[in-house]
Amino acid sequence: MNDIELEAATPGASTREIWDDKIDGLHVRIYPSGHKVFYLRYRWNGKRLKAKLGQYRKSAPKYTLIMARTEADRKLADLKLGNNPFLIARDRAEQQDADALAKAARKTFAQLVDDYLELYAKPNKKEKSWKDDKRVLTVDVIPYIGDVALEDIRRSACSEIIHNIMKRGAPSQADHCFKIMRAVFNWAVSEGIGELEHSPMSGMKAPVTLLPRERTLTEEEVRLVWDWIETSPSIFDLTRFALKFVLVTGQRPIDVCGLEKTDVTIHDGNPIWTIPGKRYKNHMAHLVPLSNMAMEILEDIERVKQDLDYLNVKTYDYRDGVCHHCGKVLPDRSSILVKDNSTGEFLRAENSNSSLTIRPPHPGTKFCSSQCRSDRAVLLRKAKREPRYINSPYVFQSDKKLNKPINPEALPRAVRRGRDGALADMEDWTPHDLRRTCGTNITGLVKETQEIMDKVLGHKDRSIGATYNRYAYLTEKRRALDGWARELHRILSGSSQVEEGNVISLYR
Numbered sequence: 008m009n010d011i012e013l014e015a016a017t018p019g020a021s022t023r024e025i026w027d028d029k030i031d032g033l034h035v036r037i038y039p040s041g042h043k044v045f046y047l048r049y050r051w052n053g054k055r056l057k058a059k060l061g062q063y064r065k066s067a068p069k070y071t072l073i074m075a076r077t078e079a080d081r082k083l084a085d086l087k088l089g090n091n092p093f094l095i096a097r098d099r100a101e102q103q104d105a106d107a108l109a110k111a112a113r114k115t116f117a118q119l120v121d122d123y124l125e126l127y128a129k130p131n132k133k134e135k136s137w138k139d140d141k142r143v144l145t146v147d148v149i150p151y152i153g154d155v156a157l158e159d160i161r162r163s164a165c166s167e168i169i170h171n172i173m174k175r176g177a178p179s180q181a182d183h184c185f186k187i188m189r190a191v192f193n194w195a196v197s198e199g200i201g202e203l204e205h206s207p208m209s210g211m212k213a214p215v216t217l218l219p220r221e222r223t224l225t226e227e228e229v230r231l232v233w234d235w236i237e238t239s240p241s242i243f244d245l246t247r248f249a250l251k252f253v254l255v256t257g258q259r260p261i262d263v264c265g266l267e268k269t270d271v272t273i274h275d276g277n278p279i280w281t282i283p284g285k286r287y288k289n290h291m292a293h294l295v296p297l298s299n300m301a302m303e304i305l306e307d308i309e310r311v312k313q314d315l316d317y318l319n320v321k322t323y324d325y326r327d328g329v330c331h332h333c334g335k336v337l338p339d340r341s342s343i344l345v346k347d348n349s350t351g352e353f354l355r356a357e358n359s360n361s362s363l364t365i366r367p368p369h370p371g372t373k374f375c376s377s378q379c380r381s382d383r384a385v386l387l388r389k390a391k392r393e394p395r396y397i398n399s400p401y402v403f404q405s406d407k408k409l410n411k412p413i414n415p416e417a418l419p420r421a422v423r424r425g426r427d428g429a430l431a432d433m434e435d436w437t438p439h440d441l442r443r444t445c446g447t448n449i450t451g452l453v454k455e456t457q458e459i460m461d462k463v464l465g466h467k468d469r470s471i472g473a474t475y476n477r478y479a480y481l482t483e484k485r486r487a488l489d490g491w492a493r494e495l496h497r498i499l500s501g502s503s504q505v506e507e508g509n510v511i512s513l514y515r
Contacts, residue, residue, distance in 0.1 A: 008035070012070050013043065013063060027072075033079045035063065045075040047082065049093055058082075058093040114201035117153035120144050122200060123191050133286070135261060135415065140187050147172060147184050157201040165190060165207055169214050174471035178215040185213055197404055219510035222440045223447045226498045228433060229254075232441075233499055235429045244311050245403045245413055248304055250421070253438055255301045255492060256280070257445030257464050260438045261415045262287065266402040271297070271305065277485065282465075289467040298492035305402065312396035312404070332379040332407075418490045445491055459483045 008027050016025060027033040032048035043063035049056055060078055061070040085092045120141075128137035151168050152160055165188060172181035185208075192206035223234060236242065236250050248337045252263050262282055271280050280295040287293050297305075329336050374380040396404050401412040418438040426435065442464065449460045461468070462480045 010065075014065070016043070016339075020088075029080045030076050030083075032083070033075060045079075046071075047079045049086055049236045051085065055408060056093075077251050090437070102147065113156040113158065115154050115156055119147050119157060119191060119195055120153075123194055126198075127194055133261075133288075139155075142192070143180075143184050143187050147180075148188060150381050152225055157195065157203040160207050162207045165211065169394065180366065181214045193329070202465055220437075220440070220443070222434070222436055222443065222446045224436060224440060229495070231430065231433060237423055239421075239425060239429065241424050243406050243417070244315065245308065246417050246421050247404070248308050248311070249403050249413065250418060250438060250441065251300065251304055253418075254441040254445060255298065255304065255450070255495065256295055256488065257442050257491070258282075258295060259288070259442060259465075260418050262293075264403050264418070265414045266412075267400050268402055269400070271402075277480070287465070289465070291467075293465045294479055294481060294484070295463075296481060296488055298485075298488045300495065301488070307354035308402060308508065312326075312399075315396045315406075316394035320409075321405060330375040330379050331373045333375065333384040334381075361489075382439065385513075435453075448494060449487045449491055452494045453487055455483070455487045455490070459487050463487050 008025055008029075013025070013035060016035075016037055017246045018037050018039050020039060022036055022038050023039065025035045027035075031049075034046055034048070036044050036046060038044070045063060047058050047060055049058070060075050063072070063075075064070045082092050124137060124141055129138055132140070135154070135515070148168055151228050152164055168188070169181050172184055188209045189206070189211075190206050192203070195201060195203050196206050205242065233251070235255075236247050239247075240468075249260070249263050252258075252266075253260050256263070258280075267288060270282065271278060273279070278297040278301075280297055280301075282293040282295065284290050284292045374383065378403040395409050397408055401410070405411045405413045422438060426433075445461050446464050449455050449463060450457060459480065463484050
């Protein structure tokens with residue numbers, strides 16, 4: 008048998024074999040399909056066995072008669088030495104398959120994240136918190152180690168993830184990611200998930216030491232901010248009141264935005280705001296006495312909500328120059344295209360000259376896309392069927408989603424817009440700084456103790472005695488917030504004394 012004969016051999020109706028005359032046991036099987044495959048017959052432990060060597064091919068990848076003879080001669084030599092290369096290859100393939108199955112059965116980091124979110128984060132953390140955890144893990148961690156088995160994750164990989172975030176100039180985000188990753192690994196170890204015996208981040212230090220913010224507003228800054236809140240045309244009306252409510256009550260912006268009407272009740276003849284434990288940071292109910300100034304804000308909100316519900320919803324929007332649904336900035340068409348009077352063509356503004364006239368803006372442009380126009384129409388139809396502001400269970404109803412509170416992120420976004428406008432010369436501040444300003448002045452101007460200030464702001468008492476002390480401090484907290492309201496009136500008016508008005512609550 009040679010390559011010429013092998014090439015010329017044609018298939019028949021059934022499989023036939025051509026035996027080699029040089030290597031004992033080597034032969035070619037020619038199948039009706041035309042495939043020609045080399046086999047080797049050999050003896051092992053008294054049995055006659057057959058093994059496949061490869062398919063005859065003249066083109067790449069080549070496997071010719073010479074190559075088959077060379078491989079058969081090598082394997083027969085191994086058999087004479089007492090080694091069966093065919094069994095070794097089979098065992099190796101079986102071991103590789105078993106290793107692949109074992110690897111597939113190991114839990115990866117991406118699977119651990121899913122378990123962490125479903126079994127721990129969602130039942131124990133606020134919606135905003137666990138969604139933020141999911142976002143950070145999805146964006147910054149899973150692309151790097153998501154498909155890696157837990158026991159194969161090394162400290163160097165975790166360190167590289169944090170360093171990449173630091174390199175892009177986001178130290179705060181790097182610290183946040185570090186804490187979330189550490190929490191996920193610690194939870195996996197405590198729950199015995201996977202083969203993880205120790206956290207790969209054990210002993211790692213935080214990338215940065217973030218100093219707590221100390222920004223508080225001076226009396227002059229309080230007046231500037233209050234005036235900006237009341238007069239700025241770029242702030243949605245309920246966002247405007249939410250910022251005021253944070254300053255007056257000293258509560259967290261996220262709790263203010265989630266305020267429900269049923270949370271405000273009357274206790275011993277005085278209004279009180281109860282934040283349920285399931286929505287509060289330390290998972291314990293927090294009682295906030297409401298001053299007359301706080302109640303004035305709540306009543307102003309109800310009046311504004313009536314106006315919002317009965318305005319012409321087809322044309323009303325507090326924004327100017329942005330999409331009326333998603334808020335995206337719309338292009339100023341008059342500054343983009345110009346018309347050539349001689350040709351009638353529209354050209355870019357940078358190609359303009361004295362003979363060109365500006366193209367008038369498209370009339371009635373309110374949406375950035377047809378999808379936004381359609382979504383807005385659906386929203387308006389729902390709003391017509393049921394007034395969404397007055398009937399909403401939330402005090403600060405969203406302007407975009409029915410029966411949903413305003414997004415807490417709307418407050419810092421409004422503040423950032425103010426930095427570019429009326430408050431451009433003022434040192435940077437955040438909505439949380441309004442809360443800190445309230446707490447600072449409770450001890451500074453109102454002269455209350457640090458303990459009472461902590462009770463007003465809802466700071467958790469970690470002392471041993473706190474376990475046994477269930478006193479609510481309602482009288483002291485009301486005295487502190489009423490005193491802050493009087494001082495805030497004085498600051499805003501610029502006078503030394505302000506009379507406190509009588510307010511009749513609508514929240515009864």
